[in-house]
Amino acid sequence: MQIKQFHLVRPKQYLLLATILLFSSSLRAQLPKVLKDANEALRTGTETMRSIGGFIDATKRTTEQFNKNVKVVKSGTPQPSVPADQTTKPKFKKGDFTNIKWEPIAYFDGQIFPSMVISMADYRGNIDNAFMNSVKSSALGFRFISNNSYIPLKWEIESSDKSYFDKVSGDFMFQQAGQEVYFMPNIPWNMSTLAKQVSSSPINIIFRLYDEDGNKVERSVPLFMRSINDCIYRYHEQKFDFLFTAFIQEQHPEIDKILKDALKTKLISAISGYQGDDVNTILQVAAIWKVLHDRGFQYSSVTTTSTNSTNNLVSQAVRTFDNSMKTNQANCVDGTVVFASLLRAIHISAVMVLTHDHCFLGFYTSKKKDKILYLETTMLSSSDIIDKAPPAKKNQAYVDQFMQAVKYASNKEYPEYKAANDLVEIDVDYYRSFVRPLPFQ
Structure with a gap:
């Protein structure tokens, strides 16, 4: 049974009530659009905060959350053929791209485990989750998110110590707006050097992004190369x-x-x-x-x-x-x-x-x-x-x-x-x- 509630209206509220009643018809007509616009603004603002404004802290995300929210792209994945008029050109300003957020990926708290790199270099097991696919070899790559779709980029990853690997590069197309993407290229590690890594030592890895006009963004990440026995x-x-x-x-x-x-x-x-x-x-x-x-x-x-x-x-x-x-x-x-x-x-x-x-x-x-x-x-x-x-x-x-x-x-x-x-x-x-x-x- 529905219980109706009655409230007394005080004299001072008569004017406000009359105004509301006067415009109630037009308000009802406009309400769906107002709510839609408000929800759209809220959604867009949330996406903007999540993407361009900053990433979710990956270190605090569980693997279940990772598998649910992140798309992992490996080297060799076919890139879409997109007409030029449908692509979004990277916007470059003050030394960075402004319409796509990115950061280098270096898993395992900035540490590289040669034993893992070597043993999983040609792993052929059935990996059914995104997180494992993102770490199963080098665990080095790029993290992307943007409010735009189809952004073409050129990328490079280079080791400051050439005995580990020299340089690897290629093209990448960020496809879907709002989708957090981990691009994990195959790193051409020198397996012989890794196998002889009997002690731990620091190493710098340089990550670069380019647009078609030659604008470049470069970030150097200090990592720690662990012993082969770790x-x-x-x-x-x-x-x-x-x-x-x-x-x-x-x-x-x-x-x-x-x-x-x-x-x-x-x-x-x-x-x-x-x-x-x-x-x-x-x-x-x-x-x-x-x-x-x-x-x-x-x-x-x-x-x-x-x-x-x-x-x-x-x-x-x-x-x-x-x-x-x-x-x-x-x-x-x-x-x-x-x-x-x-x-x-x-x-x-x-x-x-x-x-x-x-x-x-x-x-x-x-x-x-x-x-x-x-x-x-x-x-x-x-x-x-x-x-x-x-x-x-x-x-x-x-x-x-x-x-x-x-x-x-x-x-x-x-x-x-x-x-x-x-x-x-x-x-x-x-x-x-x-x-x-x-x-x-």
């Missing part, structure tokens, strides 16, 4: 933990020597992968364990990178298989990388199990991938069982020592982390189809 695995809420698989090097020449030594242990008669039963698979891993143990592999807890992690960015120092072989040291991630490299070389499928503070190995015991065991690689240097065994029972003692690390990971670690919902399993076989291994020296 692995980024989270940026804002986007996870990159699969990049740990880039440090697995299953084609390293040292692997053949380790496998020959594994045969000499007499724990196995052949390196056969999944050609035998489950026990044969386990004994192959145990033989590799014995070789590495006897080489004196030690656990090293070093995980810090050249710069500290932040709330937005988390990274860790990781030794490649090559690094670990040269130093005989490995932290939890390194040890998992070492074993995954060796197992992939003999076609045994491996899994990297990542938690908030730890990493250990999983390996399938058959080709069907229906059974999996876990291995705590940081127990590689343990010798309590081996040291107590008489010479005649040394081999059995090595197997028992190995199985101690298997039981600890399989029966204690994995169930506890699983119950706490604190683990991610990275299938190395799956990601090797997309992420290339880092080169070894």
Whole structure:
């Protein structure tokens, strides 16, 4: 039921009320247009503030918001053929273009991770969101927005240090008014230089825009080139933990020597992968364990990178298989990388199990991938069982020592982390189809 409300009209209000009543008919007729014009002014003003007036702070935007509001354009995307009378000429005044807002893009808080650039240079995985497409290679580019459509521009990106890359350039057409666009060209990185980046150092990248009259706007951005051993695995809420698989090097020449030594242990008669039963698979891993143990592999807890992690960015120092072989040291991630490299070389499928503070190995015991065991690689240097065994029972003692690390990971670690919902399993076989291994020296 509708309840009507009645109000007394005071004498002093009579004149105002009469005026309103007098013009009510014309007001009603004009009201739709007035409201439309007001809404249009509000919308246009909001768009102008958002575009020409300034960008939304990208560092505070979630990836979900990014995917919803941003269009990512990659190199090689066909540019539209637009008649000259439909294009909007860039307006140049006082050293800048005034009818299109732009800024350089340098993801990861102004840091470049060579391990990411190399491992994702030819990434062929199915990436179904704009954010991942914008960072999957160089993470360098341009951010555009304008209230006009079809603005033609020429662009350049140049490294002040030519050993990283020289210069890349091309044409770009900003197409849709009001659409925030990230243009991410392919950067011709010198992969050999990146692979040798063992320490972190500053680098300047110059971003340039030109119009057809030769007017130029240039901005230099100081960045920080990280070490090849620094692995980024989270940026804002986007996870990159699969990049740990880039440090697995299953084609390293040292692997053949380790496998020959594994045969000499007499724990196995052949390196056969999944050609035998489950026990044969386990004994192959145990033989590799014995070789590495006897080489004196030690656990090293070093995980810090050249710069500290932040709330937005988390990274860790990781030794490649090559690094670990040269130093005989490995932290939890390194040890998992070492074993995954060796197992992939003999076609045994491996899994990297990542938690908030730890990493250990999983390996399938058959080709069907229906059974999996876990291995705590940081127990590689343990010798309590081996040291107590008489010479005649040394081999059995090595197997028992190995199985101690298997039981600890399989029966204690994995169930506890699983119950706490604190683990991610990275299938190395799956990601090797997309992420290339880092080169070894």
